[in-house]
Amino acid sequence: MKSPVELNSFLLAVLISFAFQGASCELVVSPVGPTLVNTLAGNTVTLAVSFTGAPDPAVIWFLGALPVGTWTINSSFPPDIATNRRNVLSIEKNGSLTFTNVPLNFTGNYTVELTKSGLGISATTFTLRVFERIQNVALSTHPDLVKEGIENFTLSYSMLQGVVEQQVWSFNSTALMTSLHYLVKEKNLIIVRPDRNDSGRYTVLLTNPFSSVTTHKDVTVLYGPDEPTIVVQPDKLFHVAGGSLSLTCQAEGFPKPTTKWVFKGEILPDTHKGVLNLTNVITTQGGVYICTLLNELTDERREKAVTVNIYERPLGSPMCSVQSVNDDQLQFQCLWIGGTPQAELSIPELGNTISGTGNLSLTVTASASFNKKTVICMAMHPIENNKCNITTSSPLEFLPAVRTTVASDGKIVVSILCLSEASPQALVAWSRGSEIVTGGTIYQISRDTTQLKIQDRNISNFLILNYTCTCRNPLGSQMRQIKLRGPSISDSSLFPNKDGTVITLTWEVPPTSIVTGFDIQMKGPDLLSKNGNSIYFRGSSNTYVTIQQIPGSARSTDIFVLDPDLTYRFRIIPKALQRKGQPSKVHRIGPGEGLSGTAIAGIAAGIPCSILFLLLLGGIVYLIMHYSKKKSHQTRYPVARAVEKARASQPDITPHNLLPGGLKNLPDYNKLQQTPSERSVALPTFSPPPPVRVATTV
Template identity: 70%
Template sequence: MRLLWEHNRLKSVFLAILFSFTFQGAHFNLVVSPSGTSVVNALAGSNVTLGVTISGATDPAVAWFKGKLSVGTWTINSIFPPDIATSYKDVLRIEKDGSLTFINVPLYFTSDYTVEMTKSGLEKASTTFTLKIFEIIQNLTLSTQPDLVKEGSNQFSLNYSMLQGVVEQQIWYFNDIELKNSLHYLMEEKGLVILKPKRSDTGRYAVSLRNPFSRVTAHIDVTVLYGPDEPIVEAHPPQPFYVVKDSLSLSCQAAGAPQPTSKWVYGGEVLSDTLEGTLNLTDLKISQGGVYTCTLLNAVTKEKREKSVTINVYERPLGSPVCSVLSVNNADLKYQCGWIGGTPHAQLSFPALKNTSSGAENFSLTVPASNDLNKKTFICIADHPVEQNKCNVTASSPLKFLPAMRTTVDTNGKIVVTIQCISDVSPQAVVSWSRGSETVTNGTTYQISNDTTQLKISGYNISNFTLQNYSCTCRNLLGSQRREIQLQGPSISDSSLFPNQDGTIITLTWEVPPMSVVTGFDIQMTGPDLLSTNGRTIHIKGSPNVYRTIQQKPGSARSADIFRLDPNLTYRFRIIPKARMTEGEPSVVHRIGSGDGLSGPAIAGIAAGIPCVLFLLLLLGGLIYLTAHCKKNKSHQTRYPVPRTIEKARTSQPDITPRNLLPAGLKSLPDYRLQQASSEKSVTPPTFVPPPPVRVATTV
């Protein structure tokens, strides 16, 4: 009974499953779709596959069409091979999944391809591919039609050609700007048309051809012919007048393509020395003034234009106006203004001095000297057709000044001190010299320059210069200035030392008071000897603790370099100013080196500490003596014989006691060695006294 029930249950399940499959099969649809994109680009000569995906049925019948032309059929998983159209057998292959493969696909296989799949009892399924076959674009060139383009013509066109290639897109450019169809530009299949060309259409045109496998650009430069336009005639530099011996250039330019040719005509003659419309005139003469005519011709358009320019040439006065003021009769001031040459002569005047007075080329006015004229500036106006110019002059009393002094030694070994007093004024000041209350005049000791601004004093001894005060006075009609001059012996006002980074080279610098008479300097040093270039010591005569001269410098020097110092040693330097054999006070001492030396307090401390150290040493010696004496007394205590067993054990064991054990001032151990005399063997040994504890120290 149970078995029958199980049989009926399984039968019900089977019928339910069968009914389910039957119901679902009634709603199955055959579906075919591209496995990738439906638009496929391929390069000619390559292999490409139009892949499909099938669902809803197994082993459907496949039919491929190129457009409406059947090119191959097959039933998937059929034992028979695909049936390919005869003219396509070398190219087409139907794959196991129904996809269509092209082998070495030719260029002309570009088309729409449709696959249809059928299955008994199911609706037909299909999908369409677009296959585009391309070639690499090669040898792209551009040309114009016509070859010469004139402004105002109807049109001209640009056409391209190529050796091979399939163009999917063409883009035209003008001066790198993309063009679009307009009233001026018209794009055709293989060209570009420019309507009613203008000169602004001159430039670089380019076409870019593209497909999925290549992109090629070609360009061509196009010139639209026109002109010449109205000529532009200019003179460089542009000015209403030109001066004799000046240079100028006349340029004649007009827009045109090709560039118009030009020529200059002057006085009915063609001038040959022109270049691209430019006429250069050098070393002008008065006779070169007049009318110059430029003629322009376009050789292609045959257009001709002319234009003239007038050149006026004058002779400019030489240089610039010069103003000055002089003393006249020790009472008057003469103001002068001059500007020589020129055609016509320049007109000169001092409006502030006298409004109505003027003159040509040279002009002067004399006025009485007065304090009202001191430091007052007057302007001379110079008027010429070519140029207006001016100069100014100021009369003033001498200004405050600083005397300058220089010291040398002449061939006779005399010291020569030159004092200069200059006050830059106008009119020029006269300088007078004095020593104390006496006027200085030319002689053996004193020499005054022709312009009176310099005084030379000669002598062997420095005292000839420093015993007296000198003075100089600068004087003109408007006032005077006096300066006292006190010469002083050789001295140094300031000095410094600058070492290099390694401490092997130093530079000494110093300053000298303005009126110090100095003919040279001695550079002196104390300390160890300097090193030579090979590292050896340079020996200098003298003790290292005494200053010795290592260099001599002239009176004009203000620095000295000293080489080859040992940075680990200490040196001291100073500078000695000299006036021939007379030495001045040395400069401050400059020290350099690794050691700082001992200060005064440190030396005093050492001196005070020496007696204390001697006292401590004496005390320590007494303690050592007492310790040694006590040790000696303890070493004379009675020694007792040592039992033989102990002696034997001592001698049989290795000596492991360190050799550097020190008693450290402790008592010695008693001697327990047995006595060898037989008479001593019967003697009762003395009572044993334990030795004191022994401390040992090991020195490591």
């Protein structure tokens, strides 16, 4: 049984519960945060709400009066969103409306209504404003030229993107208000009946919650000209073509009147405040220039004319050339085009010939005296004197160049180039054996005759006869024979990297060898892959195998990955299609595989020489010992006293076992100095040896 205190507490809780239930009988929806929401286009934004008074109410969102989404909170069915807005709008679990990547056109007033059966409707409204940052604002005027007294003058702004919330116009830093003279309308500032006092700087300030941009435009209102004055700088009787000059036309007035320059009936666009700048002028720009000053307000027109003379220098520098004519004549040409007047040209060495057309041509008979001769053309013009020269020469010695390719139809194409330095340019004649070569299916000669192309499938046909090219001009000729060779290699080398894992093979091909490709062959162990785990190419220790096929234009290749502890051999096989030439020399890399045959032969040849050398050395040693023994048995003679005393005063360091006469060694006196306890036997008695006389042989 509960105590009275517990009963009272229970009753109080029940009363409080009923009281709260009564307070929740009204459905209320409230905004969470401000109802004016600003956002940038492309952002995600939520119009957040909260509600009280009933569970699971029905939610309807409106854009103005247009429903855009409905849902019953905690319903198992998804919200129903307008079809054209489903990729942007979504209703949250608490009834809030979320915009994902919101576009500009979603700006508007959004109202949410919550309903519950028996509890009525509760609503709240949001204002969503979607903006873009204002960028690249520019001001333009209409009309471009402002004339005093016209009806209206308009300044308009344009921008790359942005949404403007507010625009503020000012003139010379003073804010403009709408009045009888100024009118702000949409993107425009309209100036009613502008006058000269409206000249100055106009500024527009564009703002929104996320950006602010200020742009300026300077405007000048034009009015009335007086008598114009024309000044030509520099002041000369004539002007040199290629130079620059300016024409200035001025008249009193404020502001300056519009100025136009007219030349040959056409209005020139390159004017600025009455100044016409002419740069890099040409003779066709010489003539009468008319300055026209016009005031649109008064319709008063002022004109003044000035004559400009332009004197032209010929273009560039004189050009000299020489050509062959009929294989026995030389045609010299001197050219210096343009100019007013045209240049006078002459070649004094070939006669006193004068031309006033800027183009001189003179043909002479070729002779040995023209070989390596320099001919000078003199060019004279009032502005400048100039000259050019050309050296004629017979064809010089040259080396033919041979290149081999394979055509798309599988034919070998051998190109022979014979190009000799000569003036005039040498023409090339081609022959095969004793037959003259002309263009056709097999043979093709280039337009300048310097290249012969030969096409055939059989390489043997290329090697039958010699080809001859003869370079000739009227001063001489040079002839070279070309003996085409089969595929061959003249030299080759091998270069390893520092680790011995990668090698580079290089080779050379004789200049006239026909080669369309190369086989790179290897004999040795397997090549490794780059990661060292799998076989890159399987080799052979007994025979050569082809590991690479290289095009005929290549002269080197890289081979990897090698094991530096193993031995590999490589060679290059030149090919002309299926025909193979002699392989290159063999290049070996690695620690080796024992003695080679050459090394064994060298050792075998050196053994007899070594034995002979040892016998000879033994004989020499024997003779030296025999001579020394014979000398030691010679008769000795007494030594002089002085010598004997000198010897007696010096210690004898010669071991006794080397003395003649077979004397025995002296006893070890160090041992004799031992103490009695150290000795094992008694000390021997010592008798000095008898004196020996030594004779010296002189």
